[in-house]
Amino acid sequence: MHFRFFDIPFEITCDSARIAAQVEVLFDLFRDAGGDEPLLTYEIVSGHEGFDILREGRILEPLPGVTDPLVTLEEYVMRDVIAERPGILFIHAAVLAKHGMGLVLPGQSGAGKSTLAYALASRGWIYYSDEVAPIELRGMEVLPFPRSIKLRPGAERIFPHLASHFRDGDGYRHYCGVRKLGVRIGESAAPVRLLVFPSRCAGLAPRLAAMSRSVAVTMLAQCCFSFSRDQGKALQQIAALVNGVQCYSLQTGDLGESCAIIERLAEEAAAQPAYG
């Protein structure tokens, strides 16, 4: 299977048809005809204790506490992509666009990024990613990274119509191909205008609060995949990004109300001139 991430050709092979099918779903929108020589080749090989993942024929260290081969594969592929594209700042964030501007929802795992991203995409927002915000530093524009959406067990209670997408023969499947979800998918870069840090607070009323830029930089640094590449440079890049955007924290509770808050915010931002 051939894929292309930010114009970098990869080849991924797998000796298990089931895992291969899952890889296809995970990177569905990154499929490539495979005309170019791949920069890197990955193999997923079944073993008696699970799976080994090889890059260029060498076995990769398993990630601590991770048993899902797809999570390990994605982590290593992203590390390669980050290393190959120094002009892009990679943030752990969901991304959507509306009114021609990018909304970035940064957060650690469990903050509710994917749930909010899917909920907004269902309301007409253009889906860019539920996990990675690749920000091109020249124009501070966010690029689409529409890997399959990953929702946690229990998401079908919030989105009952998705239940069939998250079940397969051997139980819960985390990834759901975006194409099947019927949402609009981002195809071009969007200028970043809003940074909203969600935090999941079940049972509480959603609450939006303006955030100072220095606090936003501190929090964004914790969500920055590129930080390990060059801390000093990444911090300056994050500061430059934050200088041109509006920053907020959003305590999410009721999902519909949280979406409505973000939509009001986006309408206000769209009515104002961009700054930075």
Next chain:
Amino acid sequence: MDPNNLRFQPAKDVTVAELEGEIVAYSPKSAKGYHLNETAAWIWRHSGECGGLPALVAKMSEEFDCDLVRLQTDVERVVNEMAAAGLLVKCGNDLAEE
């Protein structure tokens, strides 16, 4: 050793970004980013210029026109927190030994 005689300076390996008078500092020692508000940023910047905590407090008292006694306690606490986070390092030795 009298803690008042200790001198601190910004750690050289700390990476900073300044925004609107505040500082975001990343310490490789603790592998964490810290948000320093305007007052903490002032302390971090000036810690290396003064001859110890009393001089830093005196300078700050002049600059911000605030009570010296209360300031002493607050600055000492902030300096100790920054040192624990790896944002400041001891450059001194006890001044009495100089």
